[in-house]
Amino acid sequence: MIANKLEIEIEGRKSRLGRASDVAKRPQVAFGLVIGIFWLIVLCSVSIWAPYDPLEAVSPRLLAPSMSHLLGTDALGRDVLTRVLYGARESMPIAAAVIICATVIGTLLGAVAGYVGGWVDAVVMRITDVVMAFPAILLAMAISAALGPGLRNGFIAILIVWWPIYARLVRGQVLSIKQREHVEAAISIGATRRRILQKHVMPMAITPVLVNATMDFGQVVLFLASLSFLGLGALPPSPEWGSMITEGAKNFYQWWIAVGPGLAILTVVLGFNFLGDGLRDVLDPRSKGEK
Amino acid sequence: MPFLLFGIVTISFAISRFIPSDPLISIVGERQLNNPVVVLAAKQRWGLDKSMFGQYTSYMGNLAKGDLGISFRTKTPVVGDLLDRLPATFELAFTAMFFGTVGGVLLGVLAASRRNKLADHVSRLFALVGSSLPVFWLGLVVLYVFYARLGFMPGPGRLPPRVDSPDHITGFYLLDAILTGKFSLVWPIIQRLLLPAFALGWGLMGIISRLVRSSMLDELQADYVRTARAKGLTERMVFCKHALRNALLPVLTVLGFSIASLLTGAVLTETIFSWNGVGSYAVAATRSLDYPAINGVCILGGIVFLISNLVTDVLYAYADPKIRLT
Amino acid sequence: MSSLLSIKDLHVSFGNGPNSVDAVRGINLDVERGEIVGIVGESGSGKSASMLSVLRLLPPTAHIRGSISFEGKDLFNASSREMREIRGGKIGMIFQDPMTSLNPSFRIGAQIAEAIMLHSGVSTKVAVSKATSLLEVVSIPRPSESMSLFPHELSGGMKQRIMIAMAIANDPELLIADEPTTALDVTIQAQILEVLRGLRETRQLSIVIITHDLGVVAGLADNVNVMYAGEIVESGNVEGLFYKSSHPYSRGLLSCVPRLDIRESALHPIGGDPPKLSERSPGCSFQPRCKSSTSLCETTKPKLERSVSSGLMVSCHNPMESSENAKAAI
Numbered sequence: 001m002i003a004n005k006l007e008i009e010i011e012g013r014k015s016r017l018g019r020a021s022d023v024a025k026r027p028q029v030a031f032g033l034v035i036g037i038f039w040l041i042v043l044c045s046v047s048i049w050a051p052y053d054p055l056e057a058v059s060p061r062l063l064a065p066s067m068s069h070l071l072g073t074d075a076l077g078r079d080v081l082t083r084v085l086y087g088a089r090e091s092m093p094i095a096a097a098v099i100i101c102a103t104v105i106g107t108l109l110g111a112v113a114g115y116v117g118g119w120v121d122a123v124v125m126r127i128t129d130v131v132m133a134f135p136a137i138l139l140a141m142a143i144s145a146a147l148g149p150g151l152r153n154g155f156i157a158i159l160i161v162w163w164p165i166y167a168r169l170v171r172g173q174v175l176s177i178k179q180r181e182h183v184e185a186a187i188s189i190g191a192t193r194r195r196i197l198q199k200h201v202m203p204m205a206i207t208p209v210l211v212n213a214t215m216d217f218g219q220v221v222l223f224l225a226s227l228s229f230l231g232l233g234a235l236p237p238s239p240e241w242g243s244m245i246t247e248g249a250k251n252f253y254q255w256w257i258a259v260g261p262g263l264a265i266l267t268v269v270l271g272f273n274f275l276g277d278g279l280r281d282v283l284d285p286r287s288k289g290e291k
Numbered sequence: 292m293p294f295l296l297f298g299i300v301t302i303s304f305a306i307s308r309f310i311p312s313d314p315l316i317s318i319v320g321e322r323q324l325n326n327p328v329v330v331l332a333a334k335q336r337w338g339l340d341k342s343m344f345g346q347y348t349s350y351m352g353n354l355a356k357g358d359l360g361i362s363f364r365t366k367t368p369v370v371g372d373l374l375d376r377l378p379a380t381f382e383l384a385f386t387a388m389f390f391g392t393v394g395g396v397l398l399g400v401l402a403a404s405r406r407n408k409l410a411d412h413v414s415r416l417f418a419l420v421g422s423s424l425p426v427f428w429l430g431l432v433v434l435y436v437f438y439a440r441l442g443f444m445p446g447p448g449r450l451p452p453r454v455d456s457p458d459h460i461t462g463f464y465l466l467d468a469i470l471t472g473k474f475s476l477v478w479p480i481i482q483r484l485l486l487p488a489f490a491l492g493w494g495l496m497g498i499i500s501r502l503v504r505s506s507m508l509d510e511l512q513a514d515y516v517r518t519a520r521a522k523g524l525t526e527r528m529v530f531c532k533h534a535l536r537n538a539l540l541p542v543l544t545v546l547g548f549s550i551a552s553l554l555t556g557a558v559l560t561e562t563i564f565s566w567n568g569v570g571s572y573a574v575a576a577t578r579s580l581d582y583p584a585i586n587g588v589c590i591l592g593g594i595v596f597l598i599s600n601l602v603t604d605v606l607y608a609y610a611d612p613k614i615r616l617t
Numbered sequence: 618m619s620s621l622l623s624i625k626d627l628h629v630s631f632g633n634g635p636n637s638v639d640a641v642r643g644i645n646l647d648v649e650r651g652e653i654v655g656i657v658g659e660s661g662s663g664k665s666a667s668m669l670s671v672l673r674l675l676p677p678t679a680h681i682r683g684s685i686s687f688e689g690k691d692l693f694n695a696s697s698r699e700m701r702e703i704r705g706g707k708i709g710m711i712f713q714d715p716m717t718s719l720n721p722s723f724r725i726g727a728q729i730a731e732a733i734m735l736h737s738g739v740s741t742k743v744a745v746s747k748a749t750s751l752l753e754v755v756s757i758p759r760p761s762e763s764m765s766l767f768p769h770e771l772s773g774g775m776k777q778r779i780m781i782a783m784a785i786a787n788d789p790e791l792l793i794a795d796e797p798t799t800a801l802d803v804t805i806q807a808q809i810l811e812v813l814r815g816l817r818e819t820r821q822l823s824i825v826i827i828t829h830d831l832g833v834v835a836g837l838a839d840n841v842n843v844m845y846a847g848e849i850v851e852s853g854n855v856e857g858l859f860y861k862s863s864h865p866y867s868r869g870l871l872s873c874v875p876r877l878d879i880r881e882s883a884l885h886p887i888g889g890d891p892p893k894l895s896e897r898s899p900g901c902s903f904q905p906r907c908k909s910s911t912s913l914c915e916t917t918k919p920k921l922e923r924s925v926s927s928g929l930m931v932s933c934h935n936p937m938e939s940s941e942n943a944k945a946a947i
Contacts, residue, residue, distance in 0.1 A: 130298030137555040138573060138592040142306045142585050145577045222425055226559055229427050230574055245428050249563060255435055262428035269423035514717040520674055521712075522732045522783065523705035536722045612722055612767040 020282045029278035035271025043088050052079040054086040054239045062254050072256040074247060076237075083239035084260035090240040092268075094151055095220040098158050099213050105159075106166025107209060111202065113167070114174030115193065124171070128164035136161045137226060144232035151240075154233035158223055162216070169212060173205035207283045215276030218269035225265055241265055299593035303586045304350055359590070360583035364575060369587035373569060378462025379449060380561070380568030384553040386488035391495030392546065396539070398496065399503025404530060406508065414500060421497035427559040430490040434563065437486060444486050447565040451479050487564040491556045495549050499542055506538035513537075540611055547603025551596050619689075621790055621823050622648040622671070627683035629666045629675065629847075638894040640666040642847035643683075645921075648791065653817055653824045655838030655855070657831065657870070661891055663847035664827045668793045672710055673700050688790065706736045709784030713796040715776035719768040726764030729783050736787045751782040755812050774805035781812060791823045792816070798833055810837050831874060835859065843867045846892050846902035849921060853929030861927035863936035865907045901934070909935045 023029055052058050057077035065072040071080035113124035131139070140157040147153035177183065178201065186196050221241075227233035228242030236243060241261035248258025353360065359369035398418060402411040437444040449464055450456060457467040457476060465484070468476040510516065511534050519533045520526075554569075561570035569588065576584035608614045629641035641663040648654050656664045670681045671692065685693040687708065695703070704710075712718050720728060729748035730741065739747075745764065752760035755778040768776060777797060784792055794813065798806040814837060816822045826837055834841050834855060842852040843866065851864040862868055869887040889906035892898070900915040901907070907914065913934050921932040 126294060126298065129295055130302060133295055133299055133593045133596045134302075134589060135551045135555045135558075135592045135596065137558050138589050139306075141558070141573065141577045142303070142589050145580060145582075145585055146306050218423070222423075225425055226427065229425075229559065231578055242425075245425070245431070249427075249431055252431070252435065253439060258428065258431055262425060262432070265425050265428070266420070266423055270419065273419070273423065514712065514714055515720040517674060517712065518718045518780070518783075519720070521672060521704055521710040523701045523703070523735055524731075525701060533720050533723075537720070613769050 023278045023281045026278065028274040029281075032271045032274030032278060035267050036275055039088050039092065039268065039271075042085050043092055046085045046089070050082045050085055052082045054078065054083045055237050062251065064254075065256050071260045072254070074244075074254075074257050075251055080244075080257055080260055083244060084241070084264050086239045087241045087244065087261060087264060090151070090234055090238055091221045091224050091242075094155050095217055095224060098155060098162060098220050098224075099217055101159050102162040103166050103209060103213050106163040106168075107170045109163075110167035110170030110172075111174050111205070114171035115178060115196075115201065121171070124167060128167050131160070131164045132168075136223070140223070140227055141230060141232060144227060149232050149235055151234050151238075154224060154227050157227070157232075158220060161223075162220065165216075166209060166212070169208060170205055173208060174201055177201050177204050207280075210283065211276050211280040213276075214279050215273050218272035221268050222265055225261070295597060296593070300351070300354060300590055303589040303593070304347060306585075306589070359587040362576070362584040362587075363581040364579045364584065369583050372572060372584065373587055373591055375462075376567060376569045376572050379464075379566055380554070380557050380570060382463045382465065383484065383487055383491065383561075383566060383568060384550070384557060386484050387492035387553055387556070388495065388546070388549065390488055390492035391549070392499055392542070394492070394496040395499025396503050396542070398500035400507060400530070400535065402500065402504040403507035403511070411504075415504070418497035418500040421493035424493070425559075426490060426494060426556045427563060429493065430487060430560045430563040433486050433490055445479070445482050447563065449480070449483055449566060450476075451483075454479075487560055487566060490560055491553060494556065495553065498545060498549070502541055502545055503538060506541050507534055510534040510538045540607070543607050543610060544603055547599050547606070550599040551592070554592060554595055619649075620647040621650050621652075621688060622646070622825075623684075623686045624667070624671070625684040627667055627670065627685065628681070629663070629670050630680050631676075631678050636895055637680075639897060640847055640894055641670070644842075644844070644847075644849045646842060646849070648823050648825060650790070650823055651817065651821045652840065653813075653826060653838045655834040655841040656825065656827045656844060657829065657834055657841055658844035659829055659891055661846075661894060662844040663894075664844050665795050667844075668710075668795060668825060668827060671793065672704050672708060674704075674710070702736070705732050705784070705789075706787050707789050708791045708793065709787075709789040710793040710795065711777070711780040711784050711797050714800050715773050715780055716800065718780055719776060721768055724765050724767055725771070725779050726766075729779065729786055732783045732786045748782070748786070751786055752779075754785075754816075755779070755782045756808075757782075772805075773801050774808060777801065777805075777809055778812060781809075781816075785816060785820070785822065788820065789822070791825070793825045793827070795827045796829070797826070798830070799828070806833070813837060831870060843870070847894065848902065848932065849930075850903065850932045851929055852921070853927070857927055857929045862929065862931075863924055863927050863938070864931050864933050865909050865935075865937055866903050868937055869906075901932075909937060911935055 024033060055078065058079055059069060059073050059077050061073060061075055061077045063069055063073040069079050069081065071084065074080055074083070109124050113121040140154075140161050143157040143160060144153055147156060183196060183201060186199075191199075224233055225240065225242030225245070228240045229246050231243075231246070234240030234243050241264055244261040245258045248254070248261070251257055350360075357370060359373075361367065362369050362372055365372055395418075398414045402414045405411050434444075434447065438446050445451065454476070456464060457473045458471045460467050460470050464480045465477065468474070468480055507530075511530075513534075516529055516534055519529045524533070557566075557568060557570035558573050559570070560566070561568050562574050565571075569591065572584065573588040575581075576588060624644065624646040627641055627644050627646075628639070630637050630639045632638055640661075644663075644667055646654070646656075646667070656668070658664045666675065666679075669675050670679070671685055671687075675681070681693075683693065684691070687703070692700075692703070719725065726745060726748055729751060730744040733739065733744040733747055734741065749760045749764055752763055757763050757775060757778055763771075768779075771779070781792075781797075792813075797813075798809050801809065810833065813824055813826070817824060824837075826833065828834060838855050840853065841855050841858045842849045843858070843862075843864065844850065845866050851858065851862055851867045858867060859871065862871065866887070869885075872885045873887065875881075875884060887906055892902050892905070898904075898915075900913075900917055901910070901919050904910045904914040911934065917934070919932045919934045921930050923929070924931045924936060926938075
């Protein structure tokens with residue numbers, strides 16, 4: 001009996017790895033992996049190999065792209081390409097922090113709300129309802145305006161806007177898993193609520209959270225860029241992609257200033273979207289993905 | 292629902308009162324800050340001399356009367372400011388919704404009918420890219436390409452330069468131009484709507500086309516499709532008359548929620564296109580810490596969300612025969 | 618050859634390569650005018666696939682070969698346009714699950730009128746009145762009011778009658794009924810069969826009724842074909858099959874039916890499972906489950922030949938004695 005169970009578990013794990021390598025071969029997922037790895041490398045090492053300093057004026061202003069400046073220079077004479085690469089250091093760590101915090105807070109609240117039910121559930125749901133009723137940008141703008149510009153306040157603003165999504169997601173998952181038989185069985189043998197939540201409910205609920213978190217990473221980067229574009233979030237002279245696009249808007253005819261950051265954002269959003277899809281297929285191939 | 296409304300207005304209030312910097316600066320100007328008479332008068336006028344709770348109660352009281360306060364920046368009532376600018380944003384949002392929906396349905400049907408062939412992959416990629424681009428960047432790009440470089444399209448702004456708006460009937464320039472007989476304005480107005488509406492609508496087009504595609508593929512598995520074929524219908528009629536009709540139901544729900552995201556997009560794109568709507572008002576308000584205006588815009592956003600939910604529910608109930616009759 | 622429908626050596630398979638499935642393995646079937654032909658078999662016997670191929674309603678992964686002719690004309694090679702004219706025009710078809718076979722978003726009157734307008738160029742008004750009279754033919758109460766109902770407002774039995782109305786709207790020569798009563802209650806079943814019988818009387822309609830239920834066949838069909846694993850193993854008139862069948866499978870089917878008049882302690886299922894349709898064996902497909910099998914049965918496929926004793930066509934090396942059957946079957 002036990003030998004059988006072990007065998008099945010090992011087989012399960014093997015096939016998941018096998019599945020992962022199959023999924024990774026698909027073109028979209030491969031693209032996502034390449035993008036993810038690329039930006040990770042940039043994030044960690046750009047200061048070593050970047051051609052110029054992102055904050056220093058190194059050449060005449062507003063130069064068109066050339067061999068020495070592949071994306072030209074901006075209004076202050078800084079190399080645009082370097083700034084685009086350094087931009088990853090502005091937005092991606094913050095985005096990761098937002099995702100992690102939003103996931104943790106949202107999961108905690110959502111799990112408790114879903115499992116315990118009653119007035120706890122009602123309170124949490126009401127709060128998420130109200131927060132989600134505002135168009136995200138407006139809420140984030142208002143909060144950023146209240147707190148003042150800067151990446152730290154941008155982080156808080158986005159976190160406040162984002163956590164309800166995970167709370168709702170996890171609550172929904174917990175509610176449906178709660179009904180299943182193995183939970184009933186655990187209750188009948190006297191397991192405490194906390195133990196049931198931890199060992200039986202959460203492992204199943206986690207998958208959509210992970211998938212969503214991966215796909216949301218790109219969306220948070222985009223959102224942060226939007227805030228910076230509006231003058232909240234990142235402050236000059238930091239090379240955040242959104243504020244670079246604002247600069248690009250001011251120097252409309254010098255197209256090279258805005259092109260780089262926009263494309264950078266596009267690759268991040270697309271790449272992590274694909275990664276999330278791939279992750280979903282590895283973790284739960286039964287779920288309805290793209291057909 | 293009523294709780295939601297209450298929550299929205301309270302949170303807006305709370306946020307706008309968190310602004311650390313002294314709003315008095317924007318009200319009276321730096322120079323006058325030392326003049327106690329002026330400062331006191333301003334405080335009294337704007338209610339800044341009361342306690343936080345006192346301010347909240349007068350806020351709620353005013354709200355009940357439909358008064359959102361007076362903008363620090365424009366010195367005119369916020370409600371009036373918003374009402375003035377609402378038509379511009381709505382005109383833009385509706386046009387974007389039109390583009391997004393029609394384009395999305397067409398793309399989705401195309402992708403479903405040519406499943407896994409080139410047309411399918413291309414349209415899915417197109418849709419995906421649309422949802423992944425920063426909308427303000429897209430606005431800049433299309434403006435640059437079609438206006439600055441190719442000269443096909445006019446520049447930013449709702450009207451040609453030095454041209455007066457048509458007489459105000461609805462505030463929708465297009466409608467007003469038609470209603471007041473200024474037909475020469477119709478085409479220029481439409482032209483100027485195209486680029487911003489496209490930038491704004493592409494994201495929606497992406498979402499709808501993916502939804503229509505998967506919804507169509509689901510419906511095509513249904514038994515009634517086999518019945519339709521057995522009746523002798525052409526593939527096209529099976530597709531467009533029978534399957535599509537049922538596949539479009541989920542689209543209605545998405546449309547309802549898209550109003551909020553179109554508003555978001557408007558906030559980001561109106562400044563680029565010099566569009567004098569609620570979006571650019573919100574941006575200006577945030578930049579100048581104009582908290583009545585910020586407050587007003589937030590409340591507006593929440594109300595738009597509530598209304599769009601209601602409208603979606605009603606539309607869906609009407610469209611789905613199973614619900615309509617209960 | 619004046620058969621209305623003539624199918625010769627029909628083969629239907631799905632998929633390619635080693636995993637392909639042979640659903641229909643060479644069958645011959647004829648339907649005369651005004652005749653009701655039954656096709657009986659378990660799920661997976663190929664009975665539905667064979668008739669779906671007549672109207673070309675199989676998915677694109679299906680490979681069909683053989684000859685199908687209708688009213689003397691080659692149907693197998695007909696153009697798509699000709700097929701569309703025939704579907705719902707000269708040949709109507711109804712399906713198993715009435716709950717999902719009607720479009721939920723359109724009123725039933727509109728769906729029937731659509732079928733009418735498709736094949737005759739009449740105006741909407743004429744189509745609607747014709748549809749209303751069709752509802753009367755299939756015994757739908759209050760026809761003119763029922764026209765504006767949506768499918769979800771009707772019961773299963775009524776929906777199936779609507780399906781029949783749609784299928785006969787253009788006075789077809791042939792109606793193919795694919796398990797029309799399987800999803801319905803027994804009492805409703807009887808009503809549907811009554812409708813079908815009436816249609817044969819009044820319109821000289823030929824019907825092919827596909828079912829796994831012998832009771833349905835007994836009550837309705839003139840001639841019956843028993844299918845197993847994609848082949849017809851016995852065929853002939855319905856009385857002959859019930860009283861004089863000699864194929865071990867047919868006999869097995871007949872004795873499966875629980876009896877109310879004879880006290881028996883055990884049921885008599887046919888042991889074993891039907892074969893996987895992706896496998897092909899050189900011998901008889903029923904052989905693994907057959908109590909009368911011999912070594913010949915394993916190596917050589919039997920052919921469908923007329924049995925002298927029963928008068929039915931049987932495909933068996935070792936057919937059973939027909940006398941044993943008489944008492945058991947009634």
